[in-house]
Amino acid sequence: MAIEISKIASGVQPSATLAMSAKAKELKAQGETVYNLSVGEPDFDTPSHICDAAAKAMREGKTRYTVASGLPELKEAICEYHNTRFGVDYKPSQCVVSNGAKHALHNAFFATLNPGDEAILPAPYWVSYAELIKLSGAVPVVVQTTEQDGFKLTPEAFEAAITPKTRMLLLCNPSNPTGSCYTRDELVALAKIAVAHNLFVVADEIYERLIYDGAKFASFPTVLDGLQDRTIVINGVSKTYAMTGWRIGWLLAPENVAKKVSSLQSQETSNPCSISQYAAIAALKGDQGCVDQMRAEFEKRRDYVMSRIAAIPGMSAPKTGGAFYVFFNIQKFLGQERGGVKIETDSDWCLQLLQQKKVATVMGSAFGAPGYVRASFAASMETLKTAFDRIAEFLG
Numbered sequence: 001m002a003i004e005i006s007k008i009a010s011g012v013q014p015s016a017t018l019a020m021s022a023k024a025k026e027l028k029a030q031g032e033t034v035y036n037l038s039v040g041e042p043d044f045d046t047p048s049h050i051c052d053a054a055a056k057a058m059r060e061g062k063t064r065y066t067v068a069s070g071l072p073e074l075k076e077a078i079c080e081y082h083n084t085r086f087g088v089d090y091k092p093s094q095c096v097v098s099n100g101a102k103h104a105l106h107n108a109f110f111a112t113l114n115p116g117d118e119a120i121l122p123a124p125y126w127v128s129y130a131e132l133i134k135l136s137g138a139v140p141v142v143v144q145t146t147e148q149d150g151f152k153l154t155p156e157a158f159e160a161a162i163t164p165k166t167r168m169l170l171l172c173n174p175s176n177p178t179g180s181c182y183t184r185d186e187l188v189a190l191a192k193i194a195v196a197h198n199l200f201v202v203a204d205e206i207y208e209r210l211i212y213d214g215a216k217f218a219s220f221p222t223v224l225d226g227l228q229d230r231t232i233v234i235n236g237v238s239k240t241y242a243m244t245g246w247r248i249g250w251l252l253a254p255e256n257v258a259k260k261v262s263s264l265q266s267q268e269t270s271n272p273c274s275i276s277q278y279a280a281i282a283a284l285k286g287d288q289g290c291v292d293q294m295r296a297e298f299e300k301r302r303d304y305v306m307s308r309i310a311a312i313p314g315m316s317a318p319k320t321g322g323a324f325y326v327f328f329n330i331q332k333f334l335g336q337e338r339g340g341v342k343i344e345t346d347s348d349w350c351l352q353l354l355q356q357k358k359v360a361t362v363m364g365s366a367f368g369a370p371g372y373v374r375a376s377f378a379a380s381m382e383t384l385k386t387a388f389d390r391i392a393e394f395l396g
Contacts, residue, residue, distance in 0.1 A: 008135065011134060012131050012134070012135065013131055015127050015128060016127050016362055016363065016366030016367075017038060017039060017040065017127055017362050017366070018039075020038040020350065020354070020360050020361070020362050020363075021036065021038050021039045021360065023351075023354060023360065024036045024038060024354065024360035027354070027358060032358055033358060034354075034358045034359075034360060035358060035359045035360070035379075035383050035386055035387035035390065036360045036379065036383075037359065037360060037361050037375040037376050037377070037379060037383075037384075037387055038360040038361055038362050038375075038376065039376060039378075040176060040239075040323075040324070040325065040376055040378065041244045041376075041378055042239065042242040042244070042294065042324070042378050043378055043379050043380060044242040044294055044297075045242065046241065046242050046243050046246070046279075047241065047242070047283075047286075047290040049282055049286050049287065050241060050243065050279045050282045050283045050286065051279070052282075053278055053279050053281065053282030053286075054275050054276070054278060054279040054282075056278075057274070057275050057278035057279070058275055062274055062275070062278060063274055063275065064274065065270060065271055065274070066271040066272075066274050066277060067271060068262060068265050068266035068270050068271050069095075069096045069097060069258075069261075069262040069265060069266075069271075070095070070096065070097025070098075070250070070271065070272060070277060071097070071274075071277045071278075071281070072092060073281060074097055074277045074278075074280055074281050074284075075092035075095040075097060075250075076092050077280075077281050077284045077285050078090075078095050078097070078235075078250055078252070078284065079091060079092055079094070079095055079252075080284075080285075081284050082219070082233070082235075082252060085219075086219040086221075086222050087222065088219065088221055088222055088228060090252050091255075093255050093258060093259075094252055094253060094254065094255055094258045095250055095251070095252055095258065096250060096251050096253075096258050096261045096262050096265060097248065097249075097250045097271075097272050097277065097280075098248075098249050098250060098251070098265060098269075098272060099247045099248075099249070099269055099272045099273070100236060100238065100247040100248065100249045101204070101206050101234050101235065101236040101238065101249030101250075102128055102132075102249070103247075103249060103265075103269070104234050104236070104249045104250055104251040105128070105129070105132055105202070105204065105234055106132050106135070107251065107261045107264055107265055107268075108202055108232045108234065108251055108253070108257075108261065109132055109133055109135070109136040109138065109202075110135075110136050110264055111257055111260045111261045111264055112167070112168065112200065112232070112257060113133070113136045113137065113138035113167060113168065114137065114138070115137030115138065116137070116138070116139065116165060117137075117138040117139065117165060117166075117167045117168070118138065118139050118140075118141045118163060118165040118166045118167065118168075119133050119138050119139070119140055119141065119166075119167065119168040119169070119170055120141050120143055120158065120161050120162070120166060120168065120169045120170065120199075121133065121140045121141060121142050121143065121170050121368075122142075122143050122144075122145050122152075122153040122157075122170075122171070123142045123143065123144050123145060123367065123368030123369055124145070124151060124175070124177050124178055124327060124364065124367035124368055124369040124372065125142070125170075125172070125177075125367055125368050126172060126176045126177065126204075126367070127366050127367060129170055129172075130142070130368070133170075138167075138168075139165075141161055141163075141166070142368055143157050143158065143161045144157075144368075144369075145157070147316070147317075147318055147329060150178075150180045150318045151175065151178040151180045151318060151327065151369075152175075152180050152182060152186060153171070153190065155189045155190060155192075155193055158190055158193050159193050159197075162193075162197050162199070166197065166199060167199060167200065168199060168200055168201065168202060169190070169194055169199055169200075169201045169202070170201075170202045170204070171190070171201060171202070171203050171204070171220065172204040173187075173203065173204070173205060173207075173208075173220070173322075174207040174208070174210065174211065174217075174321060174322025174323040175322075175323065176206075176207065176323055176325060177325050177327050177362070177364075177367045177369075177374040178318070178320075178325065178327040179302075179318075179320030179321060179322055179323045179324075179325045179326060179327065180318065180320075180321060180322075181211060181215060181217070181321035181322040182218070183218070184218040184223055187218055187220055187223045188223045188224060191220070191223055191224045191227055192224070194230065195224065195226070195227075195230070199230070200230040200231065200232065201220060201227075201230060201231045201232070202231075202232045202234065203219070203220035203221070203231055203232070203233050203234065204234045205217075205219060205220070205233055205234065205235050206234060206235055206236055206238065206239055206249070207239055207322055207323040207324075208235065208240075208322075209239075209240040209291055209295060210239060210240070210295055210298060210322050210323055210324060211295075211321065211322045212295075212298075212299045212302060212320070212321055212322060213299075213321065215321060215322075217322075219233065220233070221233060228254075229254055230254075231253075232251055232252070232253040232257060233251065233252040233253070234249065234250075234251055235249065235250060235251075235252075236248055236249030236250060237249075237279075237280050237283050237284070239323075239324075240283075240291055241283040241290070241291065242294065243276075243279070243280070243283065246273070246276040246279055246280070247272065247273060247276060248272055248273075248276050248277060248279075248280040298324050298377065298378070300381075301324070301377040301378075301379075301381060301384060302320050302324070302326070302377055304377075304381065304384060304385075305320075305326050305375070305377045305384060305388070306319060306320065306326065308384075308388040308391075308392075309326065309328050309388075311392075312391070312392060312395060314332035314333060314395075315328055315329060315330065315332070315333075315395075316328065316329045317329060324376055324377050324378040325374050325375065325376055325377070326374070326375050326377060327364065327367075327369070327372055327373070327374050328372065328373055328375070329371065329372055330346060330349055330371060330372065330373050331371040331372075333349065333395060334346070334348075334349065334371065338352050338356065338394060338395075338396075339352065339356045341356075345363075345365065345370065346363040346364050346365050346370055346371055346372060346373060347363045347365060349363070349373065350362065350363045350373060352394075353390075353391065353394055356394060357390040357391070357393065357394045358390070359387045359390050359391060359394075361373050361374060361375045362374045362375075375387075
């Protein structure tokens, strides 16, 4: 007999970003030159001092199991990092190191949400958020934001979405996919509502070092007294230090939550890669000049991409304030033919752009925002120039 798939697994949708990246790789395997703007991954190599620390750890035989929740010295470095940057007092007992920030999010949801609980999720949202919430048995309550509001959740929309079943707000700042950044005052307004309704907040701050125009990042638990007790912060080394494949993320939470997450992870995966943990220590405690250099290069690319979008009649996008994405409006181009193919949806648009012009992007509908497209500018300037030349050609 055939093995039946469980109801939980049947409801999980594949990652659209990885699916588009896979299509791009298929074309490359066929000998095509593809300009890939679909993946949220820095194109820089991991800085050499971080790689050197990993090699040193291997030579010294540091290749065995570690504590399931992460090396004590890495947890100390993480707490020192957050304490120094944001003035919050975290202890290693409040930190759990996981196999990437996605794993940390999974742990946070599983440890805190019950079946039937509601979690408020502003859209556009990263493709994995809704699926991970559903895997925990909870219900993602999607709240639409608008291009006119910079794709940021307003206090009015937040409060209107709260019901007796609401337990959590998930906030990504800076945002994937839109690049929007919340100011401290905007966070304060949301925090007051969370406190008034006794909600907790999962603050995904994985892009907090990639902020542009001289703006200052505000970490959510710092904007009001007492917020640290109702906030789970998600962060990691992948975006800041060009370490996506090293798979090191973490959460910072009240001790009771961190303790339960540690137990959960000990049964799920055991420890994150030992070598990657030693590399992460070097990243956090070493020279930060590499971070500033990469951020400055991303800002130059942001400026270039925004100028190219502004030059295309009918296309619009709010200015990206952080991360390395632009989220642009293609609604005026739907219902038209491109290369003899009728394009009705943002999915059609992205697929035809890939097939006809070999440029890979991701449809906005995957992020809960039909009619938009996400492009990553974590690619070389040469790639960006050619890609946007081809987008302009595609649109005639």
